[in-house]
Amino acid sequence: MSTAEQIIKQFGAVEDDQRYTRLIGLFTDDAIYYDPFMGAQVGTDAIRAFMEHMEKVVPAAGVRFDEWEVCAGTTTAWARWTMYIKGAGGEVGINGQSIYRLRDDGDGLKVCFVADYLDSNAYAQVTLDRVPDMVAPAKLPKGTREQGSAHALITKFWQMQDTRQYAQLATLFTEDAVFTDQTSGDFIGKPAITEFLNRMDTEMTARGITFSLDDCAGDESIGWSQWTCHLPNGSFPGWTLHKVRDGKFTLDSDYFDVAAAAKLRTK
Numbered sequence: 001m002s003t004a005e006q007i008i009k010q011f012g013a014v015e016d017d018q019r020y021t022r023l024i025g026l027f028t029d030d031a032i033y034y035d036p037f038m039g040a041q042v043g044t045d046a047i048r049a050f051m052e053h054m055e056k057v058v059p060a061a062g063v064r065f066d067e068w069e070v071c072a073g074t075t076t077a078w079a080r081w082t083m084y085i086k087g088a089g090g091e092v093g094i095n096g097q098s099i100y101r102l103r104d105d106g107d108g109l110k111v112c113f114v115a116d117y118l119d120s121n122a123y124a125q126v127t128l129d130r131v132p133d134m135v136a137p138a139k140l141p142k143g144t145r146e147q148g149s150a151h152a153l154i155t156k157f158w159q160m161q162d163t164r165q166y167a168q169l170a171t172l173f174t175e176d177a178v179f180t181d182q183t184s185g186d187f188i189g190k191p192a193i194t195e196f197l198n199r200m201d202t203e204m205t206a207r208g209i210t211f212s213l214d215d216c217a218g219d220e221s222i223g224w225s226q227w228t229c230h231l232p233n234g235s236f237p238g239w240t241l242h243k244v245r246d247g248k249f250t251l252d253s254d255y256f257d258v259a260a261a262a263k264l265r266t267k
Contacts, residue, residue, distance in 0.1 A: 034116065071241070113142040137226065
């Protein structure tokens with residue numbers, strides 16, 4: 001039987017020849033594959049049709065996906081990758097992330113949900129022909145209710161964050177943890193994370209910014225969350241990739257729809 005890590009690594013390995021239909025056997029019959037441009041593909045027939053379409057348009061456009069990093073537990077996983085597309089000045093790399101849920105219906109572990117995200121601002125710098133929708137995946141069913149201790153930790157994180165006292169969240173991180181923010185950078189170690197969260201206490205309150213959790217998943221070591229950032233004049237979606245050890249976060253990587261956020265900030 002394949003492990004979650006072995007299964008998810010195949011999503012990166014298929015880029016060798018871009019024969020995406022080879023992935024069909026990795027999905028449950030009722031699986032959902034969410035693409036930020038094509039929307040939700042529900043069931044293996046729809047996913048197959050989507051993969052067949054990808055096999056035609058991706059190579060033809062000279063697009064490739066590379067630099068895959070996979071983190072998987074037992075029923076939850078995520079991946080980070082780079083999409084390379086042709087721009088006016090040559091090839092441009094756009095960072096992306098995927099979140100996964102897996103379940104075993106008796107015939108081995110399979111993917112029941114996957115959603116792809118990408119850096120909307122970087123994409124917009126290359127082309128404005130399409131705008132990725134990164135709100136919709138938080139509202140989709142994930143195919144399983146199985147959760148572990150990482151889910152409990154993520155839930156606790158959001159319950160504490162609801163008080164808008166961000167500094168207290170530092171207690172949920174290991175001493176060697178890494179906290180990354182898409183615009184603020186990397187904060188390595190608990191002291192640096194604590195300093196950043198202390199700053200959030202002041203800045204978020206002053207700017208009238210709040211956050212709400214839309215959905216989350218976690219097994220014993222890996223998790224992810226989908227959330228919304230609320231500004232006085234609107235909102236935009238975000239997502240976070242988590243690693244957990246001994247009941248605390250070792251990694252918390254925040255991403256969000258940068259293009260949507262920029263539009264709100266300029267109003």
